[in-house]
Amino acid sequence: MADTSTSDRAGWRSMLDEITEAHSGELVTIEVVDPSIGSQHEAERLPFSYLTYDPKDDVVVVAVGGQSPRY
Template identity: 50%
Template structure:
């Protein structure tokens, strides 16, 4: 079931993503980028979350994946310069959370956290 949540106020971005990193570090993440010039592309698929952050000084959102084990020894980073708005929990189910980041040029980055991957690693 899809739920549309209101836009996350800019003054909450940094704290929101710091909390997301603490709560979901290691969860598998899928990053999709939608833009008029490139269409819909998958930048990363089910790679463990290293961090997600917003840097107000540089006005940049970034998400890092990998760097946790031999399968993904390097942290890969996806950044959105000058994000215009962020919608939180555009998809929230028992096993997934997602948020959308919109850039100044109208592009959209969709970050989906696969929460079941956290418990699978803890029990596997």
């Protein structure tokens, strides 16, 4: 994967689209690490849907679950 600094947000959307295309449907686990509470699993072994960058709110969105009614 290309080395992208946090200040180079212009290329984030295309980089995240490439990751989405390469890994869509794979099972993923999302773990949030916080020094005050430790690590917490937010999602475990769910199908990866997509990553995208929202420049308005300056956040990266991670979507899991897919289209199945199961999720």
